[in-house]
Amino acid sequence: MTLTPAQQAYVQSAFPECRAEMADYLARGVEVVVYRQNECGDDVPPFAVAPKDRQDFWIGCWETPELAATEAVSLGLQISTFGLRTKYEISRPE
Known part of the structure; x- marks a missing residue:
């Protein structure tokens, strides 16, 4: 499968x-999960997106769970669940 220009730019x-x-x-x-990460300090946005089967590999971190989900979907990823590592739950983006 070929990456889109947006995906290529993100990889770079x-x-x-x-x-x-x-x-x-x-x-x-x-499939990815969106969760509040607590492994980094204030210099890293708090909401991580990671593959469902490998949560130690972050695809990215964003300021809000909604933004994290929106960015993940825009990159062609599938939101599996929110808040897997915490009890924080949000709605799936449309």
Whole structure:
């Protein structure tokens, strides 16, 4: 599967050592979870998007769960669940 221009740009913005794996996840349109991360400080937005089956690989972090979900969907990913690591629940984006 070929990446869209937006997906290609996103892959290029990732750390070089993560690009191949990021491209694979985006090309496959994997199921992802949106959750509040607590592994980083205030310099990293609090809501992470990660593959459902590999939550130690962050596709990205955003300021709100709604923004995280919107960005994930715009990258061709499927939202599996929200708040998997916390009890924080939100609605799925339309």
